[in-house]
Amino acid sequence: MGVAEDFAPSFVKKPQLHQEDDGNRLIFECQLLSSPKPDIDWFRSDNKLVEDGRTKFKIQPVGDNKFTVVLELDDVVETDAGLYKVKAKNKSGEVSASINLNFTPADEPKEKQIDGFAPTFAKKPAIRQEEDGKRLLFECRVNADPLPNITWFHNGAEVKESPRHKLTIDKDVHSYFATLEIQNVTVEDAGKYKVNAKNELGESNATISLNFDTPVPASAEGIKPTFTERPVIRQSEDGGNVTFECRCVGDPTPTVTWSHGETVLSEGKRYKMSLTMDQKLYHMACLEISSVVSSDQGEYRAQAKNKHGLGVATINLNFESGSKKIPDGKSPRFPKKPTIRQEEDILIMECILEAHPVPDIIWYCSDKEISDNKRTKMTRKAISKDSYILTLEIQNPTKEDGGNYRCNAINMYGESNANIALNFQGTTYSYYIF
Numbered sequence: 053m054g055v056a057e058d059f060a061p062s063f064v065k066k067p068q069l070h071q072e073d074d075g076n077r078l079i080f081e082c083q084l085l086s087s088p089k090p091d092i093d094w095f096r097s098d099n100k101l102v103e104d105g106r107t108k109f110k111i112q113p114v115g116d117n118k119f120t121v122v123l124e125l126d127d128v129v130e131t132d133a134g135l136y137k138v139k140a141k142n143k144s145g146e147v148s149a150s151i152n153l154n155f156t157p158a159d160e161p162k163e164k165q166i167d168g169f170a171p172t173f174a175k176k177p178a179i180r181q182e183e184d185g186k187r188l189l190f191e192c193r194v195n196a197d198p199l200p201n202i203t204w205f206h207n208g209a210e211v212k213e214s215p216r217h218k219l220t221i222d223k224d225v226h227s228y229f230a231t232l233e234i235q236n237v238t239v240e241d242a243g244k245y246k247v248n249a250k251n252e253l254g255e256s257n258a259t260i261s262l263n264f265d266t267p268v269p270a271s272a273e274g275i276k277p278t279f280t281e282r283p284v285i286r287q288s289e290d291g292g293n294v295t296f297e298c299r300c301v302g303d304p305t306p307t308v309t310w311s312h313g314e315t316v317l318s319e320g321k322r323y324k325m326s327l328t329m330d331q332k333l334y335h336m337a338c339l340e341i342s343s344v345v346s347s348d349q350g351e352y353r354a355q356a357k358n359k360h361g362l363g364v365a366t367i368n369l370n371f372e373s374g375s376k377k378i379p380d381g382k383s384p385r386f387p388k389k390p391t392i393r394q395e396e397d398i399l400i401m402e403c404i405l406e407a408h409p410v411p412d413i414i415w416y417c418s419d420k421e422i423s424d425n426k427r428t429k430m431t432r433k434a435i436s437k438d439s440y441i442l443t444l445e446i447q448n449p450t451k452e453d454g455g456n457y458r459c460n461a462i463n464m465y466g467e468s469n470a471n472i473a474l475n476f477q478g479t480t481y482s483y484y485i486f
Contacts, residue, residue, distance in 0.1 A: 060145025060172055060195075061086035064118065067138055067151040080123040080136055080151065087117045090140040094123050097134045130155050139253075145172030145195070148253050170254025171196035174227060176418050177247055177260040178455055179473045190232040192247055192258060199223075200249040204232045207243040238275055260418075260456060275333065276361030277302035283354070283367035284385060291377050296339045298354045298365045299330060306356040306363070308337045313350050344376050382438065384411045384461035384468040392472060399449040403459050403470045408438040411463040415444050418455040 064083040071078050084090060092111055094101040101107055101123070110122040121140070125132060137150040147169035175193035182189065194200060202221055204211040211217055211232060218233040230249075234241055246259045283298045300306065308327050310317045317323050317339070324340040337354050349369050356363045371377060384407040391402045405411070415422040415430055422428055422444070429445040442461075446453055459470045 058087050058144050061090045061140035061142060061147045063149055066149045069151055076128055078125045078128050082121050082138060084119050084121060084140050085117055086142055088142055090142045092121055093139045095137040146170045146254060169197055171200045171249035171251060171256045173256060173258045176258045186237055188234045188237050190245060192230050194228045194230060194249045196251050198251050200251040202230045203248045205246040274360050275301060275303040277306040277356035277358055277363035279363050279365040283365050292343060294341045294344050296352060296367055298337045300356050300363055301334050302356060302358050303333050304358050306358040308354055308356045310339045311353045381465045382408045383465035384463060386468055386470045390470045390472050397448050399446040401444040401457060401472055403442045405440045405442055405461055406438055407461060407463055409463055411461040413442055414460045416458045
């Protein structure tokens with residue numbers, strides 16, 4: 053037996069008013085479709101009503117996912133006049149409508165009656181790339197009535213129109229397709245994005261994160277140094293040497309200095325430092341310590357600097373009690389960008405992971421955790437010591453499977469994420485790995 057899909061409340065019949073007992077009792081009544089059953093609140097002039105000796109609320113099922121909602125008002129007096137509003141809400145959204153109760157002559161001004169529903173996200177934000185990643189589009193769909201005010205934020209700051217930023221809203225009846233377009237993308241555009249939709253009946257928010265774990269185009273001005281991954285510690289098999297690795301992005305190539313506590317380290321004797329090109333705009337900064345001694349424990353800091361700014365990464369070196377051996381473990385790390393391919397009717401996303409001990413693995417689509425089912429399968433396969441292939445398979449993919457996918461790996465030493473944005477265009481799909 054199938055499970056009915058949940059949906060936000062909607063009005064079958066807007067509120068209507070009739071009287072009983074020679075006008076001493078007034079009844080406000082409307083009908084709703086909703087799954088699951090909605091929570092109902094009644095208001096008069098923005099004041100929430102509560103049940104008492106004169107005021108009674110009812111909600112009665114009258115069919116599949118259909119409900120009659122009633123407000124009864126006894127011993128009516130003139131002070132009961134005003135704008136009455138009913139609000140219905142469930143986990144998928146909310147809707148509201150209003151009706152005037154007025155005892156004054158018809159030509160007297162009345163409060164504005166507002167019918168409609170608060171904004172809900174029919175499609176959460178998704179990221180799409182164009183022009184080989186130089187242009188990004190954040191897209192979402194909002195259902196609302198009346199027209200909502202839609203605002204975008206980046207790391208808490210409002211995004212406004214500029215030569216690089218374009219904001220658009222396309223209307224389709226009571227559905228709105230909102231887009232934030234960013235031109236000439238750089239790593240400075242990474243971070244948390246939030247879209248807020250608000251009208252007279254309420255507001256709603258949705259968020260999406262943009263992370264760059266692969267190269268992106270540099271702006272004409274360049275890029276401030278930024279460490280894109282947690283630093284990694286490696287120890288030689290005999291325990292005599294320790295190597296720190298930090299991956300950073302920067303343009304022009306930054307200068308990297310290392311320090312141990314308050315002491316700036318210099319090349320020579322036991323210290324060897326290097327900075328190598330990892331990928332376009334990306335660099336791997338390494339510090340190797342030979343002939344390790346107990347006093348090498350403590351906090352190390354890598355500082356990357358160019359004319360555009362400064363980036364810092366820190367890492368702690370600790371030994372097991374009574375030895376010079378690093379605790380046997382490493383935080384999760386994705387050494388290569390994810391891959392995606394299709395084999396017949398199966399879409400396969402694949403990531404290489406390094407970690408010890410074996411981390412917990414969770415796949416997400418648009419921040420919703422993915423579970424194994426008839427169409428979706430997740431696997432982990434060891435390929436060498438502390439290395440694994442993580443796979444997500446989707447059978448018979450459709451447009452509904454589009455979105456931002458994230459593979460999260462976490463153990464006691466840390467966590468890391470691999471990200472893929474999957475978009476369908478016609479009968480084909482495109483993807484953006486970030």
